[in-house]
Amino acid sequence: MERIIAIFGPGLLGGSLALAVQQRIPGAKLRLWARRENAEAGIRSRGIQADFFTDAAAAAEGASLIILCTPVETMATLAEQITQGQLADDCLITDVGSVKGSVVRALHPILGSRFIGSHPMAGSEKTGIEVARADLFQNATCLLTPIGAENAELPRLKNFWQALGCRVLQMSPEEHDEKVARISHLPHMMAAVTTLAALRTDLSAVACVANGFRDTTRVAGGDPGLWTGIALENRPALTAQLRAAADTLTELLEILDKPDEEELRRFLAEAQSLRRTVPAAVS
Amino acid sequence: MERIIAIFGPGLLGGSLALAVQQRIPGAKLRLWARRENAEAGIRSRGIQADFFTDAAAAAEGASLIILCTPVETMATLAEQITQGQLADDCLITDVGSVKGSVVRALHPILGSRFIGSHPMAGSEKTGIEVARADLFQNATCLLTPIGAENAELPRLKNFWQALGCRVLQMSPEEHDEKVARISHLPHMMAAVTTLAALRTDLSAVACVANGFRDTTRVAGGDPGLWTGIALENRPALTAQLRAAADTLTELLEILDKPDEEELRRFLAEAQSLRRTVPAAVS
Incomplete structure (x- = not known):
């Protein structure tokens, strides 16, 4: 049970x-x-009863759990500031960033083994504390990325996320970044590509939009600054995924150029059968 | 007011x-x-009170409104069969196909000016009468594609779709196919490409899936046979859109290769601002 929980960054996630x-x-x-x-x-207007700080060291001092919810590229600076104060002996530090390799590489030298990365797979294309909600983490998957030897504090971090309703999975930062490039960063970029290809040269097509377009492109409405940071931090894994997507698109264009009806059916049937392995959302 | 409405093809749409x-x-x-x-x-089990036919000419005889809801590539054969019977003088014929250029070109010579194409932009990745519902067309956009001179029956067809809750737009079959390639056929193919790129080489990534992936790829769960037909019937417009998407993907990969942070932010901000022009779903 945590005594004092300090949350850094009061946006949608914080x-x-x-x-x-x-x-x-x-x-x-x-x-x-x-x-x-x-x-x-903004914090008060959402009915949050918390002590408020703008001094990072003071906010961290004596806390048992510190959670960094700022953009990934700002976390190292914040970690330096936090260590200026007196951290509690049992102080456990985590973050909620969408990239883990670069974050862990940056924070581990500063914070040592008291840091374990987390990535709760929850969010929205909307940002800011105005759209924050208590049930955002309910039924979400939270990926934990401890490194090195068995970390004695890992069960505490698991308990914390489970208390918020998360299903917890554990993997290395590298495995995290590769998998998340596939199922989060790639779809985000593809939603942007689809939106641009469809509407850049004819905005009037928007009058015909139905739910297929709405869903396929929803995440393209996400914050450009936030996603620029994520894409650059996870650049090697994301680029590999985007190249795989470009190859798959070329494959489809070649099938359509022939055109080969049977091959097209097989291509779409393979996509359908892979899509069917995705578990439905639990609400 | 229609006297007798004959629906051909009892799937999700019919x-x-x-x-x-x-x-x-x-x-x-x-x-x-x-x-x-x-x-x-299946029709009876859904509580539909209709006279049932397997003879197309008999089903069409004396009907005031005939609606073809079979796959687009089967419609010409069906139209030939329908004209074997005695059509009512006021008989208006339409369809619900996702492609209009090839359908209108095939059906107009057979049915003449009593045929006007319709495309209600409603559906689901699921198929069959089991998932049919009375409110599927409520608040959907329905695109009508009359050709040639002013068609006196167009207001009747508009009234029909409006009675089912549709918002009606009118355009040429060619304009329809170009716009629908952008906002329906392209996103469908991109959802398939994204699913294949993400999961073909590592199915275990599915354990990390969140709502971003679910939404971006939802329509890839659609029927491969149905979508093979649609893609081949609208091949020129769809291919042009897919090439635009391939070019946009190349643009993104070049930005990431440099990497150019400012350009990436601009790319994502342009996608966000285009996505914001999409009206929210009315439910």
Whole structure:
């Protein structure tokens, strides 16, 4: 059971974490850190009862669990600031970043084994504390990426995410980045590519849009700054996936050029059968 | 007001049309034609009160409105069979196919000006009368593609779709195929490409799937036979869209290869701003 939980970065994820902790771990004292003073109003307006900080070292001091919810490229600087204060002996630090290799490589030298990466696979194309919700993590998969020897604090981190309703999986940072490139970063970029190809040269086509287009391109509405950071941090794995997609698109164009009806049916049937392995969302 | 409505092909669309007509146009007599006798059981099990036919000419005889809901590549043969019987003087014939250029070119010589193409933009990745529902067309956009001179029967066809809850737009068959390639056929193929690229070489990644992947690839679960037909019937427009997508993907890969952070942000911001022009679904 955590004594003091300090959340850094009150956006969609940090705000949802605060709401979820308040609802499901009522014994824990809650702290929220933001870069700017004026973030406090948004936090209060969502009914979050937390001590508010803009001083990172003060927010971290004595906390039993610290969760970094800022963009991945800002985390190393924040970690340096946190270590300026007096960290509790049992202080466990994690993050919610969508990339783990570069984050772990950057934070481990600063924070040591008290840091274990987390990636709760929850979010939205919308951003900001206005859209935060207490049930964001309910039934989400949370990927934990400990490194090196058995980490004694891993069960504590698992318990925390499970208390918020997550299903927890464990893998190496490298395996995480490869798998997440496949099933999160690739689809995000493909949604952007599809949106651009469809609408760039004829915006009037939007009048005919139905749910197929809405769903296929939904995540292209996500924050460009956030996704630029993610794409650059996970560039090698993402690029490999995008090249695989480009090859698959070429394969489809060659089938259509012939055209080969049987091959096209096989191509679409293979996609359908792979898509059928995806478990339905639990709500 | 239609006297007798004959629906050909009791699948998701035909079955949903029958349920919707029954609910919203209770004065009309309903007929359903299927290729096989054993389709009748499915129709009855969904509570559809219709006269059932396997003889196309008999099903069409005396009907005021005939709606073809079979795969696009079968419609010409069906149209030939329909004209063997005695069509009513006021008989209006339409279809619900996803492609209009090839359908209109095939059916107009057979049926003349009594034929006007329709494309209700409603459906699902699921197929069959089991998933048919009376409200499938509620708030959907229906594209009508009359050709040649002013068609006196066009207002009747508009009234029909509006009675089922559709918003009606009118355009030429060629404009239809180009726009629908952009916002329906392209996203479908991109969902298949994304699914194949992500899962073909590592099915275990499916354990990490979240809603971003689910939505981006949902339509890849659609029927391969149906979509093979659609892709081949609309091959020129679809191929042009897929080439645009391949070029856009190359553009993204070049940005990532440099890597150019500012260009990547611009690329994603352009996609976001185009995606924001898409109206939300009305439910």
